[in-house]
Amino acid sequence: MAKDIEQVQHSIEMDEAIQLHKIGWTVQRIGWVLILLLLVLAALGLFGTGPLSHKQLEAGGNAIAYERFARYEANTALRFTAVHRNGAVMVQIPQQYLRDFEIASIVPEPQEVQTINGYYVYRFAADATLQIVMRGMHQQSGTVETTILVNNMPFTISQFIYP
């Protein structure tokens, strides 16, 4: 057990509030441990960009990679891997999702964009498996859950957007 601090009788007119100092030192040390813990978790991706955050879903040769944890108005990306069918790849994203996710760029550029049944439908020309990167930023904090279709294959993604 740590030694207690020195008890002193002095003639100075001041309130040392020793008990408060002791509580303060304990809280300070707990705070340092919490800060360290938070930093380790942040480095691992609890607040985005790291192994805890990176998520990849695969089905039928198609895949979608995204950040499970993202931050408000910070750049993030959705990455699709899609097998072409008859020289084309189709990605369908719900309009509701894109209401709060501002797309900055899509690489490669889609050949055509349509709105069908509440989905933005992006069509890409492809003669092999296509890698698509959709970069942008979330405009709303909170939990987001949506189903994105890649070549009609549904992928349900769930994200938490920090404020």
Add this chain to the structure above:
Amino acid sequence: MNPVLRGFAIYIFLLVVFRLMGKRSLKETTTFDFLLILIISEVTQQALVGQDYSITGAFILILTLIAADLLFTFLREALSIVDQVMEGAPLLIVDHGQPLERRMKKCKVEKDDVLHAARLIHGIETMSQIKYAVLEKDGSISIIPY
């Protein structure tokens, strides 16, 4: 996020973090610490303003920070415990020429810091010439000579 909530959240966060750093941390400002403070202010500015460069947004944020400061000033005046929790309390660290080492260690104060303050204010040469040294709320060291 709403600028009022954003401003208030950042005020509280900085208050807690700087309180956890301990009161001596800012008094022992080295050139590198000064640089660190500049970087912290730059990061804070980005989080505060975000993508909003409007004059209205700036007015709201300035008012929020001033209001938060006024609120805590009012609370500190009304409740002494809030003042002590936020600002801390003075602590005796030298008693009749004897450094109170356990107290100094807890506050991260070195004997050199005490002697530095003693030389600076009173031209004191040795620890034995100090009757009391007090680590004040603002992190400065007061020296009371014999």
